[in-house]
Amino acid sequence: MSIEIKKLNVYIKDNHIVxxxxxxxxxxxxxxxxxxxGCGKTxxxxxxxxxxxxxxxxxxxxNVFVDGQDIINSGTEITELRRKIGLVSQRPCPLPMSIxxxxxxxxxxxxxxxKRRQLIYHVQKNLKAVGLLEEVKGRIRTPAARLSIGQxxxxxxxxSLAVQPEYILADEATSALDPISAKTVExxxxxxxxxxxxxxxxxxLHQALRIADNVVFMYLGEVIESxxxxxxxxxxxxxxxxxxxxxxxx
Amino acid sequence: xxxxxxxxxKENVAKLFMWCAMFVVFGLVISVIWTIFSKGCKxxxxxxxxxxxxxxxxIGKEGGFLNAIVGSLYIVGASTVLGLLVSIPVxxxxxxxxxxGSKLAYLAxxxxxxxxxxxxxVYGAFGFxxxxxxxxxxxxxxxxIVITLLIIPIFIRTMDEATRNFPRDILDASFSLGATRWETxxxxxxxxxxxxATATLLSVxxxxxDAASVMFTAGYTDSIPTSLSQPAATLxxxxxxxxxxxxxxxxxxxxxxxLVLTIIVLLLSISGRFITNRFSKNKV
Amino acid sequence: MFALTLLAIMLVAAIAIGLYLKSASVIQxxxxxxxxxxxxxxxxxxxxxxxxxxxxxxWVTLLAILLAFPISMLTAIYLTEYSKPVVRxxxxxxxxxxxxxxxxxxxxxGVLVIVxxxxxxxxxxxxxxxxGYTVLAAGIVLGVMVIPLLISLFIEIFSSVPVELREASLSLGATRWQTxxxxVLRKTIPGILAxxxxxVSRAMGETIAVLMVCGCVIGIPKGxxxxxxxxxxxxxxxxxxxxxxxxxxxxxxxxxxxxxxxxLIFNLxxxxxxxxxxxxxx
Numbered sequence: 001m002s003i004e005i006k007k008l009n010v011y012i013k014d015n016h017i018v019x020x021x022x023x024x025x026x027x028x029x030x031x032x033x034x035x036x037x038g039c040g041k042t043x044x045x046x047x048x049x050x051x052x053x054x055x056x057x058x059x060x061x062x063n064v065f066v067d068g069q070d071i072i073n074s075g076t077e078i079t080e081l082r083r084k085i086g087l088v089s090q091r092p093c094p095l096p097m098s099i100x101x102x103x104x105x106x107x108x109x110x111x112x113x114x115k116r117r118q119l120i121y122h123v124q125k126n127l128k129a130v131g132l133l134e135e136v137k138g139r140i141r142t143p144a145a146r147l148s149i150g151q152x153x154x155x156x157x158x159x160s161l162a163v164q165p166e167y168i169l170a171d172e173a174t175s176a177l178d179p180i181s182a183k184t185v186e187x188x189x190x191x192x193x194x195x196x197x198x199x200x201x202x203x204x205l206h207q208a209l210r211i212a213d214n215v216v217f218m219y220l221g222e223v224i225e226s227x228x229x230x231x232x233x234x235x236x237x238x239x240x241x242x243x244x245x246x247x248x249x250x
Numbered sequence: 251x252x253x254x255x256x257x258x259x260k261e262n263v264a265k266l267f268m269w270c271a272m273f274v275v276f277g278l279v280i281s282v283i284w285t286i287f288s289k290g291c292k293x294x295x296x297x298x299x300x301x302x303x304x305x306x307x308x309i310g311k312e313g314g315f316l317n318a319i320v321g322s323l324y325i326v327g328a329s330t331v332l333g334l335l336v337s338i339p340v341x342x343x344x345x346x347x348x349x350x351g352s353k354l355a356y357l358a359x360x361x362x363x364x365x366x367x368x369x370x371x372v373y374g375a376f377g378f379x380x381x382x383x384x385x386x387x388x389x390x391x392x393x394x395i396v397i398t399l400l401i402i403p404i405f406i407r408t409m410d411e412a413t414r415n416f417p418r419d420i421l422d423a424s425f426s427l428g429a430t431r432w433e434t435x436x437x438x439x440x441x442x443x444x445x446x447a448t449a450t451l452l453s454v455x456x457x458x459x460d461a462a463s464v465m466f467t468a469g470y471t472d473s474i475p476t477s478l479s480q481p482a483a484t485l486x487x488x489x490x491x492x493x494x495x496x497x498x499x500x501x502x503x504x505x506x507x508x509l510v511l512t513i514i515v516l517l518l519s520i521s522g523r524f525i526t527n528r529f530s531k532n533k534v
Numbered sequence: 535m536f537a538l539t540l541l542a543i544m545l546v547a548a549i550a551i552g553l554y555l556k557s558a559s560v561i562q563x564x565x566x567x568x569x570x571x572x573x574x575x576x577x578x579x580x581x582x583x584x585x586x587x588x589x590x591x592x593w594v595t596l597l598a599i600l601l602a603f604p605i606s607m608l609t610a611i612y613l614t615e616y617s618k619p620v621v622r623x624x625x626x627x628x629x630x631x632x633x634x635x636x637x638x639x640x641x642x643x644g645v646l647v648i649v650x651x652x653x654x655x656x657x658x659x660x661x662x663x664x665x666g667y668t669v670l671a672a673g674i675v676l677g678v679m680v681i682p683l684l685i686s687l688f689i690e691i692f693s694s695v696p697v698e699l700r701e702a703s704l705s706l707g708a709t710r711w712q713t714x715x716x717x718v719l720r721k722t723i724p725g726i727l728a729x730x731x732x733x734v735s736r737a738m739g740e741t742i743a744v745l746m747v748c749g750c751v752i753g754i755p756k757g758x759x760x761x762x763x764x765x766x767x768x769x770x771x772x773x774x775x776x777x778x779x780x781x782x783x784x785x786x787x788x789x790x791x792x793x794x795x796x797x798l799i800f801n802l803x804x805x806x807x808x809x810x811x812x813x814x815x816x
Binding site: 257258260261264265267268269270271272274275276278279281282283285286289336339340342343344347354356357358359360361362363364365367368369370371372373374375376378379380399402406455458459460461462465466486487489490493504505508511512515516518519520522523 | 553636643645806
Binding site: 049051054056057079080082083085086087089091093095096097105106109110156159160163 | 618619696698699700701702703704705706707708709712716717720721
């Protein structure tokens, strides 16, 4: 159960954004994609759950295998693919509804439960998993937009988890948060890797150092180096990686 | 998998409805244009646009509707100039002299939006009461005044939008170089020139097509007005009045006038699109 | 500049006051209640009951919005949520044309296309005879006229919904349609309502096109195939005769005042809502 990317090229209009990427994202581990901004990290991430489809003028070449199935070329059911791959975006964006309905949204969309009791139990379980259940007690029916930014981000995580994905994609999920909330969310990711394969885009090297099992370093759309975190951080093979780690790009 | 199929079905049904809606919109456009062009082209001749109606616009079989073309041009031309003279200072005042978030600016924008929504028949009735108050009869002047009132909100709204989108940094840059407000105005003017152009085209389009307001104020006549105090014919009223005539030749005049009006309005609309597309590339 | 701005703002008040002064004599003479709710219209005898005209306006406006709303909504959704740029390249100019055409042109179209269609193909199924100059004809013509306005307002509102919100919904396995229905539409309900109110007020004041196809028979319409006589048509049709009787003129100015007041209120409400939404989005 892993994601394998082969000879992937993504063009948006005339720009070659992702260039010939070949990587494997291993199961039940945290893979961090690092690199300077504008290097195609987010585009790569959005290709994995095909959110890239709604970008105008996009062209994809190559293969992305999710659970052994090529999601680019075979007629994959995209909604099912997206259910299987959760997404946590940079800015938390609660849907315009109550806290409960936010978490229940995906379950209802996918008709996961027949009985209301099951749904309530499921929502509570997922709120608990992100440590929100206690914090929102008594106001679970109030609009989600009233939560603090940090709480909103955890709510978004709970919302993703509620549809029982196998993978979690996180796009700089902690960058908009205050340090304490960021730490909470980061700890959640570490805990979650027991059950999920996590692919994380981050531009803070420190975060990658703390939590990554695997590291993919991208530069100008190409993967320069990838492998176990230990090796990439401490014995980088490529000159560009060494420069980036030494802070040459920032 | 059953759920996925159901989802997909709903998605496709929704899409089908949307396609139908767009089909209806296209159908309407084609129907309207085709009706006007097919009737108008049959009725069209050089006499139509070059001669005055002979023997009265409602019953006379001879001639064309030159009176309406000239009347419309007089009214639209004059009111566009007047409208610009009033609107440009107001837009500058709103965007440069007033600070962002000013109460007065908010109120003014609200007022212009509301004025924009006021039906033209109400403008006509209001204009009419004023004219009576000043002892004016239906005249070219009355038409010009009412059409000016009618298009000022359009001018201001459209220009205001163009000016609001424009980067205030340029203002700061200009001020910081020691420029006065008047010099800064010139910088701004160059920036919003396309906005003014679009606003003008929109206003001219509205002004030339509006019938309800000039009905009261400009009246209708068979001849070309030679002074401001004479009544003036207009294109939309030429269509409206002559369409209901029992005489086929007169009805033909209405069709031909409708064709001319439609062509003018379409040209204005197309050039409006052309300007916004071309000019916007040169903006910051 | 300040004076000009003030002057322009004062125009709103000026219109209201001007129309009120003119209609004051009929209001004093008859009381507002009887003007609004009496259906007897005999100008020569001095009876001015506006009910038939008010009902005519309501019928025509409601029908127009009922027809235009679903078409505009679906088109706007397609254009913002689904379409490729190619589609927009074709649809936008078409909408431009619809928006640019003057009222009188729609009137000609109504007289030549809609009216005969109703009298020959629609009405025979329901009534023995109809000229085609009916509530239905006026509603259809007016509906077509508000479509471009509604679509452009809807597109503006839908575009203000952040992309991230749509992505959040899509990434949970929702289809485009589910996302539109449960997130985009839900988020924009106030804006949709405000735009619709705006379109209603626009439809109410349309004169020439409606005048040409409504039939202009005084009476409260009982169905879609009855003729009607909306307020703007009443004003436009009688401007010539009214000067002969001061009270008649006053009554027609009262009609203009009603129209102005309703449109003003509707406009104020919807604009204030739309302004507020615009602010929160930024």
